[in-house]
Amino acid sequence: xxxxxxxxxxxxxxxxxxxxxxxxxxxxxxxxxxxxxxxxxxxxxxxxxxxxxxxxxxxxxxxxxxxxxxxxxxxxxxxxxxxxxxxxxxxxxxxxxxxxxxxxxxxxxxxxxxxxxxxxxxxxxxxxxxxxxxxxxxxxxxxxxxxxxxxxxxxxxxxxxxxxxxxxxxxxxxxxxxxxxxxxxxxxxxxxxxxxxxxxxxxxx
Amino acid sequence: xxxxxxxxxxxxxxxxxxxxxxxxxxxxxxxxxxxxxxxxxxxxxxxxxxxxxxxxxxxxxxxxxxxxxxxxxxxxxxxxxxxxxxxxxxxxxxxxxxxxxxxxxxxxxxxxxxxxxxxxxxxxxxxxxxxxxxxxxxxxxxxxxxxxxxxxxxxxxxxxxxxxxxxxxxxxxxxxxxxxxxxxxxxxxxxxxxxxxxxxxxxxxxxxxxxxxxxxxxxxxxxxxxxxxxxxxxxxxxxxxxxxxxxxxxxxxxxxxxxxxxxxxxxxxxxxxxxxxxxxxxxxxxxxxxxxxxxxxxxxxxxxxxxxxxxxxxxxxxxxxxxxxxxxxxxxxxxxxxxxxxxxxxxxxxxxxxxxxxxxxxxxxxxxxxxxxxxxxxxxxxxxxxxxxxxxxxxxxxxxxxxxxxxxxxxxxxxxxxxxxxxxxxxxxxxxxxxxxxxxxxxxxxxxxxxxxxxxxxxxxxxxxxxxxxxxxxxxxxxxxxxxxxxxxxxxxxxxxxxxxxxxxxxxxxxxxxxxxxxxxxxxxxxxxxxxxxxxxxxxxxxxxxxxxxxxxxxxxxxxxxxxxxxxxxxxxxxxxxxxxxxxxxxxxxxxxxxxxxxxxxxxxxxxxxxxxxxxxxxxxxxxxxxxxxxxxxxxxxxxxxxxxxxxxxxxxxxxxxxxxxxxxxxxxxxx
Numbered sequence: 001x002x003x004x005x006x007x008x009x010x011x012x013x014x015x016x017x018x019x020x021x022x023x024x025x026x027x028x029x030x031x032x033x034x035x036x037x038x039x040x041x042x043x044x045x046x047x048x049x050x051x052x053x054x055x056x057x058x059x060x061x062x063x064x065x066x067x068x069x070x071x072x073x074x075x076x077x078x079x080x081x082x083x084x085x086x087x088x089x090x091x092x093x094x095x096x097x098x099x100x101x102x103x104x105x106x107x108x109x110x111x112x113x114x115x116x117x118x119x120x121x122x123x124x125x126x127x128x129x130x131x132x133x134x135x136x137x138x139x140x141x142x143x144x145x146x147x148x149x150x151x152x153x154x155x156x157x158x159x160x161x162x163x164x165x166x167x168x169x170x171x172x173x174x175x176x177x178x179x180x181x182x183x184x185x186x187x188x189x190x191x192x193x194x195x196x197x198x199x200x201x202x203x204x205x
Numbered sequence: 206x207x208x209x210x211x212x213x214x215x216x217x218x219x220x221x222x223x224x225x226x227x228x229x230x231x232x233x234x235x236x237x238x239x240x241x242x243x244x245x246x247x248x249x250x251x252x253x254x255x256x257x258x259x260x261x262x263x264x265x266x267x268x269x270x271x272x273x274x275x276x277x278x279x280x281x282x283x284x285x286x287x288x289x290x291x292x293x294x295x296x297x298x299x300x301x302x303x304x305x306x307x308x309x310x311x312x313x314x315x316x317x318x319x320x321x322x323x324x325x326x327x328x329x330x331x332x333x334x335x336x337x338x339x340x341x342x343x344x345x346x347x348x349x350x351x352x353x354x355x356x357x358x359x360x361x362x363x364x365x366x367x368x369x370x371x372x373x374x375x376x377x378x379x380x381x382x383x384x385x386x387x388x389x390x391x392x393x394x395x396x397x398x399x400x401x402x403x404x405x406x407x408x409x410x411x412x413x414x415x416x417x418x419x420x421x422x423x424x425x426x427x428x429x430x431x432x433x434x435x436x437x438x439x440x441x442x443x444x445x446x447x448x449x450x451x452x453x454x455x456x457x458x459x460x461x462x463x464x465x466x467x468x469x470x471x472x473x474x475x476x477x478x479x480x481x482x483x484x485x486x487x488x489x490x491x492x493x494x495x496x497x498x499x500x501x502x503x504x505x506x507x508x509x510x511x512x513x514x515x516x517x518x519x520x521x522x523x524x525x526x527x528x529x530x531x532x533x534x535x536x537x538x539x540x541x542x543x544x545x546x547x548x549x550x551x552x553x554x555x556x557x558x559x560x561x562x563x564x565x566x567x568x569x570x571x572x573x574x575x576x577x578x579x580x581x582x583x584x585x586x587x588x589x590x591x592x593x594x595x596x597x598x599x600x601x602x603x604x605x606x607x608x609x610x611x612x613x614x615x616x617x618x619x620x621x622x623x624x625x626x627x628x629x630x631x632x633x634x635x636x637x638x639x640x641x642x643x644x645x646x647x648x649x650x651x652x653x654x655x656x657x658x659x660x661x662x663x664x665x666x667x668x669x670x671x672x673x674x675x676x677x678x679x680x681x682x683x684x685x686x687x688x689x690x691x692x693x694x695x696x697x698x699x700x701x702x703x704x705x706x707x708x709x710x711x712x713x714x715x716x717x718x719x720x721x722x723x724x725x726x727x728x729x730x731x732x733x734x735x736x737x738x739x740x741x742x743x744x745x746x747x748x749x750x751x752x753x754x755x756x757x758x759x760x761x762x763x764x765x766x767x768x769x770x771x772x773x774x775x776x777x778x779x780x781x782x783x784x785x786x787x788x789x790x791x792x793x794x795x796x797x798x799x800x801x802x803x804x805x806x807x808x809x810x811x812x813x814x815x816x817x818x819x820x821x822x823x824x825x826x827x828x829x830x831x832x833x834x835x836x837x838x839x840x841x842x843x844x845x846x847x848x849x850x851x852x853x854x855x856x857x858x859x860x861x862x863x864x865x866x867x868x869x870x871x872x873x874x875x876x877x
C-alpha cells in the first residue's frame with residue numbers, strides 16, 4: 001500500500017526545518033503559530049493594552065531564542081512544560097523589571113501574586129491552553145474537509161451521545177452517523193498528531 | 206460557505222472541552238497502517254486494482270479535473286480518462302470520485318457512461334468514460350454566431366433530449382446542478398449527452414435504507430465539494446448560493462430555462478433577469494416559468510417543461526406541413542365529388558352535435574381548473590411565507606447573537622474599569638472612595654440593564670462593591686441570588702452570616718461590623734486585605750460614635766497582630782487622645798499587604814495625642830498619615846526617628862531617656 005510521503009516518520013518538522021536551514025521565513029511561519037497563543041495566555045494572566053504588547057514581544061524573543069537551542073529528543077511532554085515555564089518566567093522578569101524602574105503598570109497586584117506564587121498551577125493552565133490551541137487549530141484545518149454537521153456528529157459523540165440520539169438530534173441516518181463519527185475521529189487525530197510534529201518538533205517513534 | 210455554517214463554532218467549542226484527551230490520544234504512537242485506517246474509503250478500496258491504460262493525450266481541463274484520451278488495453282478501445290488536477294491532494298479525492306459514483310448510478314442514452322474507476326501508479330484516483338467524437342452545444346452556438354446554420358427546431362430538439370436525460374436522472378434522485386451548453390455534448394450522428402456531474406448530488410430518499418455508497422454521496426455529510434468549483438453564475442439558480450438550503454429539482458429547472466433562453470437569443474444569460482427579445486411568445490413564457498425567482502413557482506418537475514416544449518414542437522411541425530395537406534384534399538375532392546358532398550353533410554351534423562357536448566364539457570373543466578389553480582396558488586403562498594418566516598428568524602437570531610456578543614464584551618470592559626477604579630492607584634485620598642464606589646455601581650448597573658450573560662465577570666464585581674459598602678442584603682441578591690461563583694464563595698458565606706444584622710440605614714451595627722472585620726482578616730487571604738481596608742474607609746461615612754470606632758479598631762488591631770496576647774485601646778474624645786497597650790502590638794497599618802495603602806489604621810480615629818508606651822511598635826512608618834501633636838514612644842523599640850519629620854503638627858515627643866544620641870535627636874530640631 002503506497003503511503004503519502006507527508007506521513008513518513010522521517011519527515012522534518014517545521015522546527016527542524018527552520019533550524020537546519022536557518023531560514024527567517026520559516027521562523028516567521030513558525031512564530032505565527034505561537035503568537036496568538038501567547039497573547040491568549042498573557043490576557044489570562046491579566047496583562048492589558050500596551051503592557052500586553054510589551055510582554056508579548058519579550059516572550060516572542062525568548063521563544064525565538066529558546067526554539068533555536070531547544071533539544072527535540074527531550075520529548076513532547078517536556079516541550080509543553082518547557083513552553084509554559086518559558087512564558088511564565090518571561091512574564092515575571094518583565095514585571096520585576098518594571099518594578100525596579102518604578103514604572104506603573106496595569107496588572108493588578110493580586111494577579112501578579114497569582115503568577116508569582118501559584119507557579120505550578122499557572123504552568124498547568126498554560127499547558128492546558130496549549131493543548132486546546134493545538135486541537136482548535138486542527139479542527140479549523142479540517143473545515144475544508146468536513147461540513148459543520150460532520151464535526152457536530154463528532155462533538156456529540158465526544159459528549160457521550162449514542163448513535164441513535166445523534167441521528168435524531170441532527171436529522172441524519174444512523175449509518176451516516178456511524179461512518180462520520182469514525183472518519184472525523186480518525187482525521188482529527190491525524191491532524192493533531194501532524195500539528196504536534198510540526199509545532200513541538202517531536203517525532204512519531 | 207464555510208463561514209456561515211452555524212455548526213462550526215458550536216462544534217469547535219464542544220470539541221475544545223475534550224482538548225486534553227484528544228491531544229493525549231494523538232500523542233500515542235500509531236502504526237502507519239492504523240493511521241491510514243479510514244480517511245478516504247472510496248479511494249483506498251480502489252487502490253488494489255492494477256492499471257490497464259496506455260497513452261494520455263489531454264483533451265480538456267475543468268476547474269477540478271483534467272480529461273485525457275487513453276487506450277484501454279483490456280477492451281482495446283479509446284476512452285476518456287478523468288484525473289484530479291495535480292494541485293489537488295488526498296483530502297479532495299473523495300469529492301472527485303463522487304462524480305464517478307454519481308455517473309455510475311445513471312444508465313441512459315442521454316448521459317455519458319462510466320466505464321471504470323481506479324488508482325494510478327502515483328496513488329491518485331481516476332475514472333474512465335465513453336469517448337464521443339463531437340462538439341459541445343457551446344461550440345455549436347459559437348459556430349451559429351459566426352453564421353453557421355443551426356435552425357430553431359434543431360436547437361429545441363437538442364434541449365428536449367437534455368430534458369429527457371435530466372428527468373431520468375431526477376427519477377434516480379440525482380441532481381446535476383451545473384447545467385449549461387458546455388456540459389451538453391452533441392455526437393457525430395446527433396446523439397445528445399449530458400456530462401460533467403461533478404457538482405451533482407444524490408437526494409435523500411423519502412423512505413427505506415441506503416446502500417453503503419450512498420452514505421458517502423450524501424450532500425449533508427461533506428464540506429463544499431471542492432473549494433475551487435463553483436456553479437456558473439448566469440446559469441445558477443439564485444437560491445443555490447444560500448448556505449444550508451437543501452438542493453432541489455427546481456434548481457435544475459432554472460438552469461434548463463437559462464439554456465432555452467440562450468438558444469432563443471445569441472447571448473448567454475447573465476442573471477435571473479429575462480431580456481425583452483422579439484420571438485415566439487410561447488417559448489418566452491416557458492423561459493419565464495422555468496426561471497421564476499421563487500422556486501415554488503417554477504415547473505415542479507422537468508417533465509412539465511418537457512411537455513410544453515414537445516407541444517410547441519408538434520404545433521410547429523404541423524403548421525409547416527399544412528400547405529401540403531390542403532393540396533391533397535383538393536385533389537381528392539376533385540376526384541370523388543358526389544361521395545364527398547354526402548360525407549361532408551354527415552360530418553356537419555356530427556360536428557354540430559359534438560360542439561354542443563364540448564362546450565358543456567369545457568365549462569365544467571374550466572371550473573375544475575380554476576379550483577386547482579386556487580389550490581396551487583395558496584400552496585405556493587404558504588411555501589413562500591414559510592421561507593420568508595425562516596429567513597426573518599435567521600436574521601433575528603444573527604442580530605441577537607451579535608448584540609449578545611457586544612453586551613458580553615461591554616460587561617467585561619466595565620468590570621475591568623470598575624476594578625481599576627477601586628484599585629490602589631486610583632485613590633490617593635480616603636474621601637474619594639465612596640464616590641468611586643457609587644460611580645462603579647452606576648456603571649455596572651448600566652451594563653446589567655443590557656442583560657449580560659451569567660458567566661460575565663460583571664456579577665462578582667457588583668457583589669464585591671455592594672459588600673464593600675456594607676449592603677450585604679443587596680449583595681446577596683446580585684445575579685438574582687445565584688452566587689455560585691468560585692472567586693467570591695468565602696464572601697458570600699460571610700454576607701449570609703451578617704446580612705440579618707444590617708440596619709435600615711444600610712450599615713451594620715458597630716459590634717457586628719467589628720466582628721466582620723476580624724472574620725475578613727482571619728480568612729487569611731491576601732486578596733481580602735484590600736477589601737478590609739476599603740470597608741474601613743467606606744465605613745467612615747456612616748454615623749458612629751468615637752467609642753464605637755475605637756471598639757472596631759481594637760478588633761482590627763487584634764486581627765492584624767495575631768501574636769499579641771493582649772491588645773487594648775482606649776480613646777478619649779475630649780482631647781482626642783489614644784492609648785494603645787500590648788507588648789506584642791507591632792502592626793498599626795496594612796502596608797505590608799498587597800493592594801493596601803501604607804497609611805496607619807489609627808487614622809480612622811483622627812487622634813491628636815498618641816500613647817504607644819510599652820507596645821511592640823518598632824517602625825514609625827506604622828504611623829504614616831497621622832498628624833498628632835503629642836506622641837509617647839517610651840519603652841518601645843523604635844529605632845529610627847526620621848518619619849517624625851513628616852508630622853509638622855507634632856509639638857511634644859516622649860522618648861526613653863538615653864536611648865537616642867544627640868545626633869539622632871537633632872533631626873527633630875531640624876523639623877522646627
